Structure formats: C-alpha cells, structure tokens
Amino acid sequence: MSTILLTGFAPFNRETINPSWEVVRRFADQTIQAAHTSHTSHKIKVAELACEFGTSITQLQQLIDLHQPELVICIGQAGGRPDMSIERIAINVDDARIPDNVGAQPIDLAIVEDGPAAYFSSLPIKAIVQALRAQGIPASVSQTAGTYVCNHVFYGLMHYANTQPGIKRAGFVHIPYLPDQACHHPGAASMSVETLEKAIKLLLETCLIQNQDIRLSAGTIC
Ligand code: PCA
Numbered sequence: 001m002s003t004i005l006l007t008g009f010a011p012f013n014r015e016t017i018n019p020s021w022e023v024v025r026r027f028a029d030q031t032i033q034a035a036h037t038s039h040t041s042h043k044i045k046v047a048e049l050a051c052e053f054g055t056s057i058t059q060l061q062q063l064i065d066l067h068q069p070e071l072v073i074c075i076g077q078a079g080g081r082p083d084m085s086i087e088r089i090a091i092n093v094d095d096a097r098i099p100d101n102v103g104a105q106p107i108d109l110a111i112v113e114d115g116p117a118a119y120f121s122s123l124p125i126k127a128i129v130q131a132l133r134a135q136g137i138p139a140s141v142s143q144t145a146g147t148y149v150c151n152h153v154f155y156g157l158m159h160y161a162n163t164q165p166g167i168k169r170a171g172f173v174h175i176p177y178l179p180d181q182a183c184h185h186p187g188a189a190s191m192s193v194e195t196l197e198k199a200i201k202l203l204l205e206t207c208l209i210q211n212q213d214i215r216l217s218a219g220t221i222c
Contacts, residue, residue, distance in 0.1 A: 004032070004044045004204060005069035007060065009076050009149070012051035012101055019178045020075040021048045023196040032201070034208035042208065045069065051101045051149050053094060057111075057156030064160060070168045071207055073123070074157055075200070076150035078174035079181070082189035083138035084199050085174035086125045087145040090154035091118045095147035111155045119158035123171035124206060124213040131206045137199045141218035145172055169207055175199075 008021030024046050031041040045067045049056045064072065078085055092115050094106040125141050132139035145151040154172035161170040175196055176182075182190035191199075 001031070002042050002070040003067050004042050005063055005067050005072045006044055006046050006200070006204075007049050007063070007072075007074045008046070009049050009056075010051045010101065012149070013098055015077075015079075015181060017178065017181065018051075018077050019175055019181070019191075019193070019196060020077050022178060022193055023175070023200055024048070024075055026193075026197050027200065032204055032208070034205060042070070044204075049074070049153060053096070053100050053104050053106055053149060053152055055102075056149055056153045057160075060153060060157060061160050064164060064167070068166050070166060071204075072157060072161065072167060072170040073203070073207070074150075074153050074172045076153070076172065076174050077177065078146075078150075079177050079185065080188050081142075081174055081176050083140050083176065084132055084191075084203075085140060085142040086123070086128050087121055087142050087154060087172040087174060088125055089118050089120055089143065090145060090151055090158050090172065091147070092116065092155055093147055094152055097148065100149055111152055112159050115155075115159055119155060119162075121158070121171035122161070122169045124210040125171070126216040126218055127210040127214045128203050128206050129218055130214060130216055131202050132199055135198070135202055137195060137202070139199070142174060143220060145174065150174065173203065
C-alpha cells in the first residue's frame with residue numbers, strides 16, 4: 001500500500017485556527033482509493049507544520065523520510081482568496097510581509113542558495129480544477145503562492161522531491177478562510193470545512209487517476 005502525505009499549517013497572524021489543519025486532520029490515518037472500481041488503497045498520513053521559516057521545511061523533510069510517500073500535498077490558508085487555489089509554481093525567494101510565528105521576517109533571501117529560480121508543481125493542476133468545478137466547488141489555478149511560509153514550504157518540497165525517486169507527485173494548494181474566520185474579516189470569502197474536505201478528497205482522487213494533466217485554459221491576463 002502506498003502512502004500519501006498531507007500537511008496543514010499552524011494558525012498564524014493572530015488567527016486561532018488554520019483551515020488547512022482543520023481540514024487535513026480529518027484525513028488522519030484514512031485510506032483512499034483512486035476510484036470506486038480500484039482495489040488499490042493508499043494510506044494517508046497527516047501532519048501540522050509550524051508557520052516558521054526553516055523549521056517548516058525541516059519538519060516536512062523528516063515526515064517524507066519517515067513515511068516515504070508517493071504523493072505529497074501541502075495545504076495552506078490564503079485568507080481572502082475565494083476558491084480552491086491550485087498552485088502552479090514555487091519561487092526561490094522569501095520576502096515576508098509579517099513575521100512568522102517565532103518572529104523571523106526574511107526579506108529577499110533565497111530559500112535554497114544556488115537553487116533554481118522556480119519549480120513547477122507536479123500535480124495535474126488543470127485536471128484538479130476541472131474535477132472540483134464539475135462537483136460544484138469553485139477552483140482555479142494560481143500563478144503565485146506568495147513569498148511567505150507557504151511558498152517557502154512549496155519550494156522546499158519540490159526541491160527535496162527532486163532528490164527522492166519515491167515521490168511521484170508533489171504540490172501545494174491554498175484554501176480560503178473558514179466561515180468562523182471570515183466573520184472577523186468582513187467581506188472576505190470563506191468555505192465550510194465540509195466543502196473543503198470534499199474538495200481535498202476529490203483532489204487526491206484526481207492525482208491518483210490522472211497520469212497526465214489535461215489541456216485547459218487557466219491562465220490570467222494582467
Ligand atoms: N498560509 C501562509 C503560511 C501558512 C498558511 O497557512 C502563506 O500563505 O504563506
């Protein structure tokens with residue numbers, strides 16, 4: 001049985017919860033099949049990463065070493081984004097607008113000295129968007145994961161995955177606030193934890209069945 005590693009983040013920026021961990025924790029030690037007809041099960045391991053530069057990547061690498069996953073998906077909160085935001089690209093820069101949970105605020109620093117400028121997600125991002133929309137869940141491809149801890153972890157993940165032949169696919173997804181959080185941010189979009197759970201299940205199933213991504217226009221014009 002192969003393993004899927006799913007991570008969320010600790011709350012940050014004065015929030016008391018992080019929707020990413022609230023939804024990811026629901027998958028603890030579950031198994032998932034690629035399709036109802038499939039007999040191959042995959043076990044899901046979950047973890048909460050610290051919202052800290054450096055430590056978060058170390059934690060993720062340790063989890064990968066421990067669980068030897070075939071698929072790794074990291075989830076993070078993007079407060080204010082309205083939909084499931086499937087990240088396309090991780091860039092090699094930290095530029096923190098606010099300090100992390102231990103007060104670190106790197107500005108214009110490379111995540112990996114001499115690393116490539118960027119990595120693309122190896123998830124079938126377009127197929128995921130299509131699968132989510134088909135089930136009535138708003139989703140889009142995002143062209144930037146920002147320059148804070150989520151992009152940091154995404155870049156660290158893709159850089160490490162490159163050295164781990166056992167990892168077939170890896171990527172990052174940002175999710176909106178939960179309704180409870182949005183009440184403190186008037187006008188901000190939100191998604192219920194039940195919808196988020198359904199979305200993540202669909203996302204995992206799509207990663208398991210979709211060998212190649214599909215051709216779907218999901219770009220943006222500035
Ligand atoms: N979101 C932040 C870091 C942790 C999280 O859930 C980000 O988008 O960088």
